[in-house]
Amino acid sequence: MNRAEILTVEHLTMRFGGLTAVNDLSFVAREREITALIGPNGAGKTTLFNCITGFYKPTVGRLRLAHPDGASFLLERLPGFRIAREARVARTFQNVRLFAGMTLLENLLVAQHNPLMLASGFTVLGLFGSRAYARAEAAAIDKARYWLDRVGLAPRADDAAGALPYGAQRRLEIARAMCTDPVLLCLDEPAAGLNNRESVELNEFLRAIRDEHGTSILLIEHDMGVVMEISDRIIVLDYGVKIADGAPSEVRNDAKVIAAYLGVADEEVASAGLEVGL
Amino acid sequence: MSEPAPPPRESEPAAKRLDVLAAVKEAAIAALVAFGLFVLLIGIRTEQGPTGALVFTTRFGLLAEIVAAVFVGRLLRALTWRDATVSINSLVPGSVKAAASDLAVYAAAAFVAFALLVPIIFYTNRYVLDLAILIVTYTMLGFGLNIVVGLAGLLDLGYVAFYAVGAYSYALIAQSFGLSFWICLPLAGILAAFAGLLLGFPVLRLRGDYLAIVTLGFGEIIRLILLNWQDLTGGPNGISAIPRPSFFGLPFTAADNGFAATFGLQYSPTHRVVFLYYLVLALALLTNWVTLRLRRLPIGRAWEALREDEIASRALGINTTTTKLTAFSMGAMFGGLAGAFFATRQGFISPESFTFGESALVLAIVVLGGMGSQLGVAVAATAMLGGFELFREFDQYRMLVFGAAMVAIVIYRPRGLVSTRTPSVFLHQRKAVPAAIVQDARTGVETPT
Numbered sequence: 001m002n003r004a005e006i007l008t009v010e011h012l013t014m015r016f017g018g019l020t021a022v023n024d025l026s027f028v029a030r031e032r033e034i035t036a037l038i039g040p041n042g043a044g045k046t047t048l049f050n051c052i053t054g055f056y057k058p059t060v061g062r063l064r065l066a067h068p069d070g071a072s073f074l075l076e077r078l079p080g081f082r083i084a085r086e087a088r089v090a091r092t093f094q095n096v097r098l099f100a101g102m103t104l105l106e107n108l109l110v111a112q113h114n115p116l117m118l119a120s121g122f123t124v125l126g127l128f129g130s131r132a133y134a135r136a137e138a139a140a141i142d143k144a145r146y147w148l149d150r151v152g153l154a155p156r157a158d159d160a161a162g163a164l165p166y167g168a169q170r171r172l173e174i175a176r177a178m179c180t181d182p183v184l185l186c187l188d189e190p191a192a193g194l195n196n197r198e199s200v201e202l203n204e205f206l207r208a209i210r211d212e213h214g215t216s217i218l219l220i221e222h223d224m225g226v227v228m229e230i231s232d233r234i235i236v237l238d239y240g241v242k243i244a245d246g247a248p249s250e251v252r253n254d255a256k257v258i259a260a261y262l263g264v265a266d267e268e269v270a271s272a273g274l275e276v277g278l
Numbered sequence: 279m280s281e282p283a284p285p286p287r288e289s290e291p292a293a294k295r296l297d298v299l300a301a302v303k304e305a306a307i308a309a310l311v312a313f314g315l316f317v318l319l320i321g322i323r324t325e326q327g328p329t330g331a332l333v334f335t336t337r338f339g340l341l342a343e344i345v346a347a348v349f350v351g352r353l354l355r356a357l358t359w360r361d362a363t364v365s366i367n368s369l370v371p372g373s374v375k376a377a378a379s380d381l382a383v384y385a386a387a388a389f390v391a392f393a394l395l396v397p398i399i400f401y402t403n404r405y406v407l408d409l410a411i412l413i414v415t416y417t418m419l420g421f422g423l424n425i426v427v428g429l430a431g432l433l434d435l436g437y438v439a440f441y442a443v444g445a446y447s448y449a450l451i452a453q454s455f456g457l458s459f460w461i462c463l464p465l466a467g468i469l470a471a472f473a474g475l476l477l478g479f480p481v482l483r484l485r486g487d488y489l490a491i492v493t494l495g496f497g498e499i500i501r502l503i504l505l506n507w508q509d510l511t512g513g514p515n516g517i518s519a520i521p522r523p524s525f526f527g528l529p530f531t532a533a534d535n536g537f538a539a540t541f542g543l544q545y546s547p548t549h550r551v552v553f554l555y556y557l558v559l560a561l562a563l564l565t566n567w568v569t570l571r572l573r574r575l576p577i578g579r580a581w582e583a584l585r586e587d588e589i590a591s592r593a594l595g596i597n598t599t600t601t602k603l604t605a606f607s608m609g610a611m612f613g614g615l616a617g618a619f620f621a622t623r624q625g626f627i628s629p630e631s632f633t634f635g636e637s638a639l640v641l642a643i644v645v646l647g648g649m650g651s652q653l654g655v656a657v658a659a660t661a662m663l664g665g666f667e668l669f670r671e672f673d674q675y676r677m678l679v680f681g682a683a684m685v686a687i688v689i690y691r692p693r694g695l696v697s698t699r700t701p702s703v704f705l706h707q708r709k710a711v712p713a714a715i716v717q718d719a720r721t722g723v724e725t726p727t
Contacts, residue, residue, distance in 0.1 A: 081598065082595075097589060100586060100587075102711070103704070105705050106702060110579050110596070117580075123572070123577045127568070141703070148705075154705075158707055163715060180594055
C-alpha cells in the first residue's frame with residue numbers, strides 16, 4: 001500500500017519577522033499520488049509552496065526530494081532554478097503567470113529551455129545552425145504539440161498566451177509545467193475561477209498526469225469537490241500548523257478540520273458538519 | 279406654431295452649449311498653464327546692456343500672442359476632437375494591416391538593398407556618405423541596445439559606456455601594440471562585453487526605473503574615469519592619431535603600395551569613406567543577423583521570457599542570473615564593436631563623444647523604432663539622424679520641431695513605429711502579437727504569489 005516517498009518535509013518553519021507562516025510542519029508526499037494541501041486563507045499553503053520551489057529559504061527544517069531512480073536532493077539548499085532543473089519540481093502560480101506576450105508554443109518551448117540549451121551547445125552550435133540543434137528543436141516542438149493537444153489548445157498554438165480566456169490560461173500553465181518533465185508537480189489552486197465543466201475536465205487531466213506520466217502531484221485547492229474526488233491523501237493546515245493528515249474519508253470527518261473551516265465550538269461540530277454535507 | 283418642440287430636440291442644443299462651455303473652460307485652463315510656463319521664459323528677459331550691466335526688458339506682447347495661440351488651439355481641438363480617441367491603428371482597416379505585415383519583409387529587403395547602393399548613388403557627395411556612416415553606426419548601436427532593452431526588457435540608460443569602452447580599447451590596443459584593425463576589433467568587442475558583465479553583476483536584482491538609474495550612473499562613471507585617468511586615456515585631451523583601417527593590409531594613401539595604386543585606380547580620399555561605410559554596414563548587418571538568430575535559440579526565448587515574467591522563468595529552471603548577464607554582455611559587445619569603428623573612423627576620441635546625450639539618442643532610437651523590432655530600429659535611426667540634418671536649416675527651431683515630432687509619436691504610436699512582436703516559432707501560421715499584451719522594460723519588481 002505505502003508507495004515510495006517522493007517529498008519528505010521535516011520540521012519546516014518559515015518566519016517573516018515576527019510572523020510564523022509555517023510552524024514545525026512535517027509530512028510526506030508519495031510517488032504517483034495526488035497529495036492535497038488544504039486550509040483556510042492564510043494557513044501557510046502558498047508559503048510552503050514557495051519554500052519547496054526555492055522562492056523562500058525556510059528558517060528551519062529540511063525538504064528532501066527523492067527521485068524514483070534513487071537520486072535525492074535537499075531542496076532548501078538549492079537555488080530556485082536548480083530545483084526546477086535538477087530536482088525536477090515544477091509549479092504553477094495562484095495568479096496565473098504565463099509569458100503573456102509570447103505564443104502558446106513559445107511558452108512551452110521556454111519550459112524546455114535547459115535541454116534545448118544543451119542541444120544548442122550553449123548557443124554556440126545553434127548560432128551556426130547545427131543539425132543536432134534543429135533535431136532537438138523539432139523534438140521540443142513535438143512535445144509542445146503533444147501537451148497542447150492534451151489541454152485542447154492545439155488550434156490556438158500561434159496565439160499570444162495573454163489573449164487566452166482564463167480557464168485556458170490555467171490549463172496552459174499546467175501544460176507548460178509538464179513540459180519540464182517534472183517528478184513532482186506543484187499546483188497552486190488550479191481550479192480557482194473554473195466553471196463546473198472545466199473543473200471536471202481538470203480532475204480527469206490531473207489523474208491522467210498521475211497515471212500515464214507517473215508524475216506525483218502536490219496540490220493547493222479550495223474547491224472541495226476537486227480535492228475530495230482526486231486526492232489520494234489530504235493534509236490540512238491552519239495557522240501554519242498541520243491539524244490533519246490522511247485519506248479524504250478520514251479528513252472529512254475530522255473534528256479539528258471542521259472546526260478550522262467553520263470556526264465553531266467543538267460541541268457544535270457534528271451539527272455544522274451535517275449542514276455543509278461533510 | 280404654438281406646439282412645443284419635442285424634448286430630444288430641445289435637449290440637443292443644451293448639450294451642445296454645455297460642450298462649448300466645457301471646451302472654453304478647457305482652453306482657459308490650457309492658456310493659464312501656458313501663461314505660467316512662459317511668463318518667465320518669454321515675458322521677462324534680462325540682457326546685457328552696452329555698459330555691461332544687465333538690462334531688464336519685457337516682451338508681454340509676444341507672451342500674449344503665445345497664450346492666445348494656445349487658447350485658440352486648445353479650443354479648436356476640444357470642439358472638433360472631443361471624445362474621438364484618434365489612433366492611426368483604428369483608422370487602418372484589417373486587410374491593409376495584413377498586407378502591411380507582408381510588406382514589412384519586402385521593406386526590410388529594400389532597405390538593405392538601398393543601404394548597399396548608397397555609396398554608388400552618392401559617390402560624389404561626401405556629405406551624404408558621412409551622414410550615411412553616422413546613421414548606420416547608430417543603427418548598429420540601436421540593434422545592440424535592442425537586445426538589452428527590447429528582448430530582455432532591461433532598461434539601460436548608460437549604453438554609451440560600452441561604446442566608449444570599445445572605442446578606447448581599440449585606440450589603446452592599436453596604438454600601444456600596433457595590432458591591425460581586424461585583431462583589435464574583436465578584442466574591443468570582448469573588452470566591452472566584460473564591461474557589460476561588470477555592470478550586470480550589481481544590478482541583477484533591479485528592474486525598471488531602479489535599473490535605469492544605476493545604468494545611468496554606470497555610464498557617467500565610465501566617462502569620468504576616461505576624463506580623469508590621464509596616464510592611460512589622456513584625460514580631456516583624448517587620444518589622437520588612432521591608426522586608420524587598411525583594406526586588408528593596403529592603406530588608403532596615394533603611395534605606391536596604397537589601395538588605389540594596387541588596383542590601378544586614380545587616388546581619391548572617397549575610397550576610404552566608401553570602405554568605412556561598407557565596413558560599418560557589414561558590422562550592422564552582422565549584429566542584425568546574430569540578433570535574429572539568437573531570438574530563435576533558447577537563449578533568445580529565455581531573454582524574452584525574462585522580460586515577460588522573471589519569476590515564472592525561474593520556476594521553469596532558467597538561470598536568471600546568467601541569462602541576464604549574457605543579455606548585458608551581448609548588447610555591450612555590439613556597442614563595443616561600434617565604438618571601435620567610431621575610433622578608427624574619427625582617428626581621434628575624447629570623453630566628450632561619450633556623454634549621456636549619446637545614450638539617450640540610442641535609447642530614443644530603440645523606443646521610437648519599437649522595442650524588439652529590427653526594421654523599426656533601422657527606420658528610427660534614419661529618421662532621427664536624417665531628421666537632425668534635414669532640420670538644420672531651421673537653426674534654433676530645430677529642437678522644437680524635433681520635440682514636436684517626438685510628442686506626436688508618443689501620442690500616436692506609444693509603442694514605437696513597429697509595435698507588434700513577431701513570434702520566434704510557429705506551428706500553423708505566424709501571427710504578430712499585439713503590442714498591448716507584450717511586456718516592456720518599464721515593469722517593476724514583483725514577488726511570487
